[in-house]
Amino acid sequence: MSEQEVLPLKVQAERGPAQEPQRSQFSRLVRHFLARFFNHETASPDGDAKARLVLVAVAAGLPGFIVAMYLWPVYHPFILSLQKHAPVAGPPYWLRVNHHFFFVVYSFVAMGIVTVFEWDMFFPDLLDLFVLTTLPIPARRLFLARIAAIAILIAGFLFDANIFAPLVLPAAIDPPSLFRFLAGHLLAVAGSGLFAAVLLLALQGTLLSVFGERIFRRFSLALQGLLITVLLMLLLLFPVLSGTVPVLLQSGSVFARFFPPFWFLGVYQRLMEGPSALPIYTQLAQTGCLALLLATGVAALAYPIAYLRRVRQLSIGTGAHATRSWMAPPLHAAINATLVQRPVQRAVFHFISETLLRVQRYRIYLVLCGGVGLSIVTATILRLAVVQNHIRAEVSSDGIRAAVGIMAFWTVAGLRMAFVSPGNRQGSWVFHSVHGKPAPFQTAMDQLLAAKTWALVWGLIISLGGSMALRVIAPPELRTFGATASQLLVAVGMSVLLTDIFFLNVKTVAFTGERAREQPNFAIAALKYIAFVPVVAWLPLVAEPWMEAGTGHFVLAVAAIAATHLALCRQHRAIIREHSSLPGLEDDEEDFPLKLGLRY
Numbered sequence: 198m199s200e201q202e203v204l205p206l207k208v209q210a211e212r213g214p215a216q217e218p219q220r221s222q223f224s225r226l227v228r229h230f231l232a233r234f235f236n237h238e239t240a241s242p243d244g245d246a247k248a249r250l251v252l253v254a255v256a257a258g259l260p261g262f263i264v265a266m267y268l269w270p271v272y273h274p275f276i277l278s279l280q281k282h283a284p285v286a287g288p289p290y291w292l293r294v295n296h297h298f299f300f301v302v303y304s305f306v307a308m309g310i311v312t313v314f315e316w317d318m319f320f321p322d323l324l325d326l327f328v329l330t331t332l333p334i335p336a337r338r339l340f341l342a343r344i345a346a347i348a349i350l351i352a353g354f355l356f357d358a359n360i361f362a363p364l365v366l367p368a369a370i371d372p373p374s375l376f377r378f379l380a381g382h383l384l385a386v387a388g389s390g391l392f393a394a395v396l397l398l399a400l401q402g403t404l405l406s407v408f409g410e411r412i413f414r415r416f417s418l419a420l421q422g423l424l425i426t427v428l429l430m431l432l433l434l435f436p437v438l439s440g441t442v443p444v445l446l447q448s449g450s451v452f453a454r455f456f457p458p459f460w461f462l463g464v465y466q467r468l469m470e471g472p473s474a475l476p477i478y479t480q481l482a483q484t485g486c487l488a489l490l491l492a493t494g495v496a497a498l499a500y501p502i503a504y505l506r507r508v509r510q511l512s513i514g515t516g517a518h519a520t521r522s523w524m525a526p527p528l529h530a531a532i533n534a535t536l537v538q539r540p541v542q543r544a545v546f547h548f549i550s551e552t553l554l555r556v557q558r559y560r561i562y563l564v565l566c567g568g569v570g571l572s573i574v575t576a577t578i579l580r581l582a583v584v585q586n587h588i589r590a591e592v593s594s595d596g597i598r599a600a601v602g603i604m605a606f607w608t609v610a611g612l613r614m615a616f617v618s619p620g621n622r623q624g625s626w627v628f629h630s631v632h633g634k635p636a637p638f639q640t641a642m643d644q645l646l647a648a649k650t651w652a653l654v655w656g657l658i659i660s661l662g663g664s665m666a667l668r669v670i671a672p673p674e675l676r677t678f679g680a681t682a683s684q685l686l687v688a689v690g691m692s693v694l695l696t697d698i699f700f701l702n703v704k705t706v707a708f709t710g711e712r713a714r715e716q717p718n719f720a721i722a723a724l725k726y727i728a729f730v731p732v733v734a735w736l737p738l739v740a741e742p743w744m745e746a747g748t749g750h751f752v753l754a755v756a757a758i759a760a761t762h763l764a765l766c767r768q769h770r771a772i773i774r775e776h777s778s779l780p781g782l783e784d785d786e787e788d789f790p791l792k793l794g795l796r797y
Contacts, residue, residue: 222334222338223338223341223342223345226329226334226338226339226342226343226346227342227345227346227349229342230318230342230343230346230347231346231349231350233318234315234318234346234350235253254353254354254357255357257307257311257354257357257358258357258358258359258360258361258362259361260303261300261303261304261358261359261361261362262361262362262364262365264299264300264303264362265361265362265364265365265366265369266365266369268296268366268369268370269365269368269369271288271296272288272369272370272371273371291442291443293370294442294443294446294462294466295439295442296370297381297382297385297462297465297466297469298435298439298442298458298462298465299435299439300359300362300382300385300386301385301386301389301458301461301462301465302389302431302432302435302458303358303386303432304355304358304359304386304387304389304390304393305389305390305392305393305428305431305457305458305461306393306428306429306431306432307354307358307390308351308354308355308358308389308390308391308393308394309393309394309397309424309428310425310428310429311350311351311354311394312351312393312394312397312398313397313421313424313425313428314421314565315350316397316398316401316421317417319343319347319398319401320405320503320504320507321339321343321504321507321508321511322511323511325339326508326511326512340501340504343504344500347398351391351394351395354390355387355390355391355394358386358390359383359386359387359390362382362386363379363382363383366378366382367379372469374469377468377469377470377471378469380468380469381464381465381466381467381468381469382465382469384464384465384468385461385462385464385465385468386461388461388464388485388486388489389457389458389461391489392457392460392461392485392488392489392492393457395489395492395493395496396457396492396496397424398496398500399492399493399495399496399499399500401503402495402496402499402500402502402503403495403499403503404420404503405499405502405503405506405507406499406502406503406506409506409510410506410507410510410511411510418557418560418561418564419564421561421564421565421568422564422565422567422568422571423568424568425564425565425568425569425572426567426568426569426571426572426575427572428572429568429569429572429573430571430572430575430576431458433572433573433575433576434575434576434579434581437576437579437580437581438581440581440583441581441583441588444583444587444588445459445588446459446475446477447475447477449477450588452588453477453481454480454481454484457485457488459481460481460482460484460485460488461482461485462478462481463477463478463479463480463481463482463483463484463485464481464482464485464486466478467479467482529547532546536650536654537647537650539643541632541640541643541644541647542643542644542646542647542650543647544647545643545644545647545648545706545707546647546650546651548706548707548708549616549647549648549651549707549708550651552707552708553615556708558618559615559618559708562611562614562615562618563611563612563615565611566607566608566610566611566614567607567608567611569607570603570604570606570607570608570611573603573607573730574600574603574604574663577593577596577599577600577603577734578592578593578596578597578600578667578670579591579592579593579596580592580593580596592670592671592672594671594672594674594675595738597667597670597671597675598675598684598687598737598738598741599734599735599737599738600663600667601660601663601664601667601684601687601688601691601737602687602691602733602734602736602737603730603733603734604659604660604663604688605656605659605660605688605691605692605695605733606691606695606729606730606733608652608655608656608659608660608692609652609653609656609692609695609696609699610695610699610726612651612652612655612656613652613699613700613703615708616648616652616703616707616708617703617705617707618708628644628706628709632644635704635776635777635779636777637777638773638774638777638778641704641773641776641777642770642773644706645700645703645704645706645769645773647707648700648703648706648707649696649697649700651707652696652699652700653692653693653696656692656695656696657688657689657692660688660689660691660692661685661688661689663688664684664685664688668681677745679744679745680741680745682744682751683740683741683744683745683751684737684741686744686751686754686755686758687736687737687740687741689758690754690758691733691736691737693758693762694758694761694762694765695733697761697762697765697766697769698765700769701765701768701769701772702772704772704773704776740754
């Protein structure tokens with residue numbers, strides 16, 4: 198009888214319950230560590246790790262796949278062929294090299310971001326120490342299982358980020374030798390991504406080995422933010438960088454010889470072109486192979502030392518240290534006297550401050566958003582020009598104008614994401630027991646205005662501070678009195694209006710929101726940001742020159758900002774008034790029937 202045949206119920210009952218496959222202790226440990234990579238509070242605050250894993254895996258492979266599809270009309274210009282009544286030659290050589298270079302850069306950036314985001318889970322934490330070390334599991338087996346899980350994670354993401362593009366590229370670009378092309382593409386993108394992951398793992402292991410857990414934690418978040426910024430900036434600056442590739446490679450520039458993606462571009466072109474490739478490709482390919490071996494060796498040496506130091510310091514504890522600053526009392530007094538004068542506002546405002554200081558997940562969110570924003574600002578401002586076979590960095594005046602809005606946008610957006618994210622609701626019972634659920638209208642307004650004030654203050658600090666800092670590199674026409682006043686007004690106006698827009702439908706106290714009952718649509722959420730960021734960058738480009746044209750325009754801009762702010766505040770009050778009028782709900786009840794006039 199075949200296993201595919203459906204058995205009668207009596208036969209199935211006689212067989213007994215289905216037996217799970219026997220797994221070794223090592224296999225179970227590897228599965229446990231892999232699950233923890235996606236089931237910790239930073240990667241999956243709602244606890245749905247499997248759904249998040251599928252979304253991330255698909256999202257990692259889509260950019261390369263989409264770019265590969267868009268290359269098809271570049272290599273098959275049928276419209277031009279019909280107009281000229283003759284076949285049209287494909288793109289020039291250096292344009293094809295840049296197409297290959299994109300996939301190398303993308304693999305490097307994608308694997309780097311994954312490694313930076315997950316590197317807190319590459320080493321044991323307190324949960325591992327208190328649970329796994331108390332079980333009859335040899336320490337050596339725990340160590341090897343974690344290494345195996347890290348290797349599977351890196352290999353899996355390397356596969357996901359690069360597997361879809363080769364399915365389309367051969368048909369899109371029609372390479373002269375399919376075997377050479379696939380060998381060059383697969384080895385180059387695999388080497389580039391693997392080098393990024395191993396390099397960052399070696400960096401983390403070395404820093405932990407040298408400084409120890411306590412000191413490393415002091416600058417770990419800042420280092421993560423810096424690395425995210427550099428990686429995203431590399432991807433966003435690719436259109437600018439691609440214009441300099443011919444000069445860098447033909448001149449044998451030092452930058453090309455010390456820039457890792459160029460090493461693996463050398464692997465790509467050397468395998469694809471064979472002996473006819475430029476000599477520099479061979480040199481770059483050799484450098485890439487040696488660098489990959491060296492980074493792997495450093496990671497292999499540093500990781501065990503860092504692992505042992507981490508376990509030891511977790512066992513003995515990091516020790517208590519004072520976190521109170523001498524500046525805190527006068528600063529809090531000034532804030533209470535000016536920004537949050539009502540008791541409820543003060544409570545929520547300082548609750549937000551203390552929560553952000555103590556919960557690492559929220560700080561990671563802010564660091565990631567800050568890294569994204571800083572990389573976009575840098576890509577907006579920086580330009581690379583080739584002058585007499587030399588590369589010169591230039592500053593875009595339009596980029597400086599747009600940067601103010603981008604800084605305000607990512608500051609407010611990051612704070613809003615942190616405030617409404619679920620997963621740390623220990624403080625919610627205090628507000629519910631004291632003020633009720635939902636709170637009375639005036640109390641609810643005080644609670645929500647405190648969060649808006651917190652976001653607005655930091656939006657103003659970042660945007661105004663960034664605007665003043667950019668004056669150092671701004672061209673002379675942006676340092677006049679009129680241009681400076683316009684930039685400051687745009688910074689203030691964008692911070693105020695973006696805070697109103699982002700917090701318009703927020704109805705809960707910061708950090709006390711409940712988990713969504715349905716999985717959020719990340720495609721729609723990402724589309725909102727993709728559609729909104731160009732508008733935020735475009736408005737300063739239009740508004741600042743218009744305001745500089747005359748004092749009347751400046752006054753009209755102030756009036757428009759004030760009127761829009763008042764309209765959004767009125768709408769916000771109406772939304773909160775309606776929410777406060779609803780009866781109290783239990784944790785498992787929804788407010789949707791109540792909005793329809795129904796009752797439980």
